[in-house]
Amino acid sequence: MKSFRKELWFNVPSRRAFINITPEVQKCLIESGIKEGFVLVNAMHITASVFINDDESGLHHDYEVWLEKLAPHEPVSQYKHNYSEDNADAHMKRQIMGREVVVAITSGKLDFGPWEQIFYGEFDGRRKKRALIKIIGE
Numbered sequence: 001m002k003s004f005r006k007e008l009w010f011n012v013p014s015r016r017a018f019i020n021i022t023p024e025v026q027k028c029l030i031e032s033g034i035k036e037g038f039v040l041v042n043a044m045h046i047t048a049s050v051f052i053n054d055d056e057s058g059l060h061h062d063y064e065v066w067l068e069k070l071a072p073h074e075p076v077s078q079y080k081h082n083y084s085e086d087n088a089d090a091h092m093k094r095q096i097m098g099r100e101v102v103v104a105i106t107s108g109k110l111d112f113g114p115w116e117q118i119f120y121g122e123f124d125g126r127r128k129k130r131a132l133i134k135i136i137g138e
Contacts, residue, residue: 004032004135007044012125015073016093018060019120021050021131025103026110028133035108037137041118042100046131047090049097049121067093067123087126090124097121105137 005092006028013121025041043050053059071092072078079088101118120131 001035001037001136001138002032004028004034004133006031006133007130008120008124008133009130010048010120010125012122013124015123016064016121017088017125018063018071019122020055020108020117021120022055022117025133026116029105029108029110029135032135034105034137035128035133037105037135039103039105039110040100040122040132041103042132042134043094043120043129044132046120047087047094047124047132048099048129049094049123050131051119051121052103052116053116053119055117055119058116062063063097067096070096087124093123094121097123105135 008024009021026075029039041050071089073089076082078085081088081091103118
């Protein structure tokens with residue numbers, strides 16, 4: 001069995017963003033040479049997420065609205081965590097959207113369902129963060 005590891009780095013200039021990282025994951029898969037196995041992609045920061053869904057701008061807008069209703073950023077005083085920061089909502093948004101995804105690799109390709117893409121979700125940007133790509137298989 002082979003193993004491959006790579007980090008993707010992000011410095012999102014805004015507080016929140018959804019970035020389609022499917023092309024980068026596919027490049028890593030090609031680089032790894034693995035034809036059958038699994039790829040794990042996980043956010044390596046507690047205010048960011050990795051998830052799978054459709055790459056459709058209306059859906060991304062709906063996520064923004066929905067997440068803000070569930071864990072509004074303001075007023076920042078509503079969160080005990082914000083005694084020295086202002087990102088408690090980002091921690092909660094990450095919890096909702098998830099830390100990682102696992103995708104099967106079949107015949108050297110990501111084995112997706114229709115329209116599935118991998119996204120990095122940023123909920124407290126404006127600094128360097130990373131996601132891990134770990135591929136194992138043969």
